[in-house]
Amino acid sequence: MTPPFLTPLSAQDLRAAGVPPEWRYGIRDRVRFSELDALNHVNHTAYLRWFESLRLPYCRAYGISDYDEASPDLVLKSVGATYHAPMFINEDYIVTARTTRFRRTSFRMEYAVFAPECRIEGFALVVLLQRNGEGRFPLTDTMKQTLIERDGAVAEA
Amino acid sequence: MTPPFLTPLSAQDLRAAGVPPEWRYGIRDRVRFSELDALNHVNHTAYLRWFESLRLPYCRAYGISDYDEASPDLVLKSVGATYHAPMFINEDYIVTARTTRFRRTSFRMEYAVFAPECRIEGFALVVLLQRNGEGRFPLTDTMKQTLIERDGAVAEA
Amino acid sequence: MTPPFLTPLSAQDLRAAGVPPEWRYGIRDRVRFSELDALNHVNHTAYLRWFESLRLPYCRAYGISDYDEASPDLVLKSVGATYHAPMFINEDYIVTARTTRFRRTSFRMEYAVFAPECRIEGFALVVLLQRNGEGRFPLTDTMKQTLIERDGAVAEA
């Protein structure tokens, strides 16, 4: 039996939870005690952990990486986050991801946390590398098409 | 709507998952990337985080603390863990807790992680303090009865 | 010579370590095992921890906050990091901070990690709030003067 948690929400569930339609990939989770800092709210780095946790199944689901020998290495070039409102112990939230832009060997993901209003937004610029250390790994046509069809991603020069 | 994850499992669900009957309180969760260390398995401290995360709702559910002004301060006197088998990325598991023994102002909790066989066991010795700093807080009769009835906890001299 | 870890380095020490002259505040530290992730390099969130750890003594040293009742609350509005090269276990590094711009009630800090070349850069936009919850806290003239004199910070409209 697949446990009914920590699995990607359907479009219907995302919409029912008030997540805007541009977000197509998200999961539910709950704030843990260990994510709080001495100020009693979620530490600013915890959200980047949430984005990281979501990035892995996202990249697998979108056909970008199976995290095996045939897959590219995914390397973070840069990340960022903007904090709209703090989060507290035991709050339930939905964390979402999508790709907004891609180039030949990189793509820009965006993230948001809804509880239910948008509390935090973030991004990551991900670069694809050959696993043998021989330079960049170009996004395949299938990968590009998936990013365009599912997320409305835009190709950049 | 209560999200169908990260909430205590019913006795029926625990038994269906193969968790032995002495464990009456547990939740499902899944290994995250951030819980791995450089050896590619879950770091030994992550399990103590899981126990901590479970201890909070357990103590609330068992009527030991509402984490408010009227509740005792719960202080860890000691903790420990024994590692039977490592855990890896994306594994689903059930983490469980119970109280095995209590004294006038302290109780001993035990923990286990099932996936589905028992991978890790742990314990914590918890001391109750007055919130005003004036010494120990005795377990009430109601608390003791709950620990006995639900978990089969044993009173110690 | 034993390296003077964990205390702010003198300008002379920073220059001797090859840190460019625009960086006037920094400490030495060393990569820990717990900062690595399953890819065997320092996890991308660890650097934001390093910046956070440095931000506290920086704000105290620059007279922005004593973290007491008379001091403003410092709130993160946004953060970001750019990764130039990975870091590995046991590497010694210098993490540095400076303020580049300020407005009436906020300032932008920048960070860098040298080992000895620049491996990671980051920033944080910090907002000052009244501790009683009654809105923004304006930077005092003394604070502004310190940021200008020590770091060459620029006032923005």
Added chain:
Amino acid sequence: MTPPFLTPLSAQDLRAAGVPPEWRYGIRDRVRFSELDALNHVNHTAYLRWFESLRLPYCRAYGISDYDEASPDLVLKSVGATYHAPMFINEDYIVTARTTRFRRTSFRMEYAVFAPECRIEGFALVVLLQRNGEGRFPLTDTMKQTLIERDGAVAEA
């Protein structure tokens, strides 16, 4: 004087800091903001991180592992900690380690945190495995002799 952080302290420095003579290996460090939890003291798991951070250079210094292909795999069988007094932001401390007992393929390390009185004690039972997966790795005579001579470790049946 600038404290000699992050490098093993000499016996003289340990004694000068009031660390009892049975502790021969230790380093200085300082509590970080990220080690605090919502209760404003160091989280109970942070100390196990400190022990882990110390275990690595200890095992290298005592000739037990160079963490290379010729070295055994070191696996934790169990850990524990006892908390005597809490620790707070910016406190300086010395964390120490020693081996008290060993068997054919395992050894028991103990740890303590002094600031300057003993705040926390801990232990870890470490098992040595062949790196090729073919079972246990026996402690060599040289390793045993080092543990006996430096730490006064005792051989167990």
